[in-house]
Amino acid sequence: MKKSMGKDERGVAMVVALVVLLVLTLIGFSSINTTTFESNISGNERCGTDAFYAAEAGLQVGFNQLPNTAAIAATALGDASYWSGTTKDKAAPKALTAGGLYKKEGYDVSFSFRTYGVNAAGDSGGAVKEVDSKVSYGPFSSGTSYNN
Numbered sequence: 704m705k706k707s708m709g710k711d712e713r714g715v716a717m718v719v720a721l722v723v724l725l726v727l728t729l730i731g732f733s734s735i736n737t738t739t740f741e742s743n744i745s746g747n748e749r750c751g752t753d754a755f756y757a758a759e760a761g762l763q764v765g766f767n768q769l770p771n772t773a774a775i776a777a778t779a780l781g782d783a784s785y786w787s788g789t790t791k792d793k794a795a796p797k798a799l800t801a802g803g804l805y806k807k808e809g810y811d812v813s814f815s816f817r818t819y820g821v822n823a824a825g826d827s828g829g830a831v832k833e834v835d836s837k838v839s840y841g842p843f844s845s846g847t848s849y850n851n
Contacts, residue, residue, distance in 0.1 A: 750828035753783045757825025758834045761785030765799050765821035769840055772799040775823065783827035790824045790831045797822070807842070816841030 757780050764775055765787060774796040775787035788797030802818030817840050824833040 746828075747830065750830040751832065753827035754825045754830040754832040755834070757783035757785040757827060758823050758832045759825070761787060761823025761825060762821055762834055762836055765823060766836075766838060769799070769819055769821075769838065770801070770817070772801050772819070774798045783825055785823055785825040787821070787823050789822065790826075790833050792824065793826070802837075807839075810842055814842040814844055817843070 760780060761775055761778075764778075764785070768775075775785070776796055777784050777786040777793050784793075786793050786796040787799060788795075799822075800820035802820065804815045804817050806812065807814075807816050819838045819840055820835070821838060822833070822835045824831060826832075
């Protein structure tokens with residue numbers, strides 16, 4: 704014989720069902736919040752990486768124009784851009800810096816090298832990155848325009 708539930712038993716079953724539904728709803732909301740937060744993190748990381756690569760492009764432009772130390776104006780690369788100088792120099796980029804001459808082992812005294820400082824910054828989507836490099840350029844023989 705089958706026994707039917709009494710009023711008290713049905714009430715308890717409904718309360719248990721409502722508590723389970725509440726717990727599942729809270730898990731759902733928590734999952735949505737976590738997914739949104741993780742999406743924001745990955746978007747910010749992408750912007751930061753794009754800004755770093757833009758700054759690296761600025762370094763390469765600086766290397767390619769040496770021994771000319773003129774400033775590199777802000778140059779767009781799609782959504783990103785780069786310029787010479789620091790992150791604060793976008794409106795007025797700074798020139799590359801030329802260091803002194805020096806001798807290098809294995810070269811005759813009539814040859815010398817020059818150091819240069821190349822500093823570039825890049826931005827993308829609000830993220831800004833800065834890279835700095837020192838470069839040895841040469842050898843130059845005595846009496847050339849590079850050696851003065």
